[in-house]
Amino acid sequence: MTFVGIDLGSRAVKIVVIDENKKLQEKVIGTMSFYRDFTTNIDGKIHIDFDKIGIKRDDIELVSTGYGRNNLKIYGAKIINEIKAHVYGALYQTKLKDFTLLDIGGQDTKIVKVEKGIITDLMLNDKCAASSGRYLENMAEILEISLEELINCHESPVDLNTTCAVFGESELIGKIAEGHGIKELAAGVNYSLYKRIKPLLRDFRNKRLVLTGGVAQNKAIQKYLSRDFEKIIIPERPQLNGAIGSAYFAMKKKGGNKDAQ
Numbered sequence: 001m002t003f004v005g006i007d008l009g010s011r012a013v014k015i016v017v018i019d020e021n022k023k024l025q026e027k028v029i030g031t032m033s034f035y036r037d038f039t040t041n042i043d044g045k046i047h048i049d050f051d052k053i054g055i056k057r058d059d060i061e062l063v064s065t066g067y068g069r070n071n072l073k074i075y076g077a078k079i080i081n082e083i084k085a086h087v088y089g090a091l092y093q094t095k096l097k098d099f100t101l102l103d104i105g106g107q108d109t110k111i112v113k114v115e116k117g118i119i120t121d122l123m124l125n126d127k128c129a130a131s132s133g134r135y136l137e138n139m140a141e142i143l144e145i146s147l148e149e150l151i152n153c154h155e156s157p158v159d160l161n162t163t164c165a166v167f168g169e170s171e172l173i174g175k176i177a178e179g180h181g182i183k184e185l186a187a188g189v190n191y192s193l194y195k196r197i198k199p200l201l202r203d204f205r206n207k208r209l210v211l212t213g214g215v216a217q218n219k220a221i222q223k224y225l226s227r228d229f230e231k232i233i234i235p236e237r238p239q240l241n242g243a244i245g246s247a248y249f250a251m252k253k254k255g256g257n258k259d260a261q
Contacts, residue, residue, distance in 0.1 A: 001059055005246025008066035011106045016243040026240055045075040061250040065242050080249055083122055087112055089245030090210045093235035100206040104215035106133045113204050131196045133214045139189040142172055150186045154220035158188035190220035212241040
C-alpha cells in the first residue's frame, strides 16, 4: 500500500508518497504546469496522470489539501482541511506532541496550538498578502535582489510601517530614494513581516515553535522569532509539510487509527 498526499498550492503543487516502509518520495510541480500537463478534467473531477508524474497508480490511498482543494475535486482523493494537514505533517516530521505551529505560505499564515497531539486553538490570516511569502517575493523584485539574498538580511532593519502589501511597495521605493542601503532595506522587509506576525502569536505561547511553509527558510524571520520562543524547530521539509501531513493522514486512517478523523 502506498499513501499519497497532495497539497494544491497557489504557486506549486506538492506531492508526497509514503510507502509501507515509510520511505518518502516527493514531487514539486508549478501549479499551471500541473493542471496543464498532468491532469484531465472529466465531469468536474480532476484525473491525475500518475504514470506521467512518475507514481505508480496501483493500490494507493490518496488525500488532498491546500489552496485549491474545495474548488478542484481530485478523482479518488479524500479531502482534508489545511490546518489538519499541516498539524499531521508537523507531528510526522518532528515527532513532537506539544508545540505551536506557524506556517507562513505564499498566500496565508496559519498558527495552531497543539497539545498532546491535539489541536486546541488556531488562527488563519488569509486576508492580506503582507503576512505571506508573496510579500517577500514582491519586495525582492523591487529591491532587484534575489529572494535568497533578501531572506539572509536581518541587521539594522529600516523601519517600514505600511501594513498593506500594495502600499508597502510605494513606501519601500520611497526609502530607496532616501538613500538607505539595500541590505538594511531587505532587513526592514523581513522585520515588517515579523512585526505583523508577532501580535498573532501572543495567544499561542509555547516553549517550542515549529516553523513550516516556504518562509520557514527565511533566516531573518527565524532569528526574529527566536526572541519570542525558547526553541525554533524547522522540519527537514518545511515547504512539503501539508503534503506530508496528507499522506500521513491517509496512512493513519488506513491503519484504523481513531485519531485520523
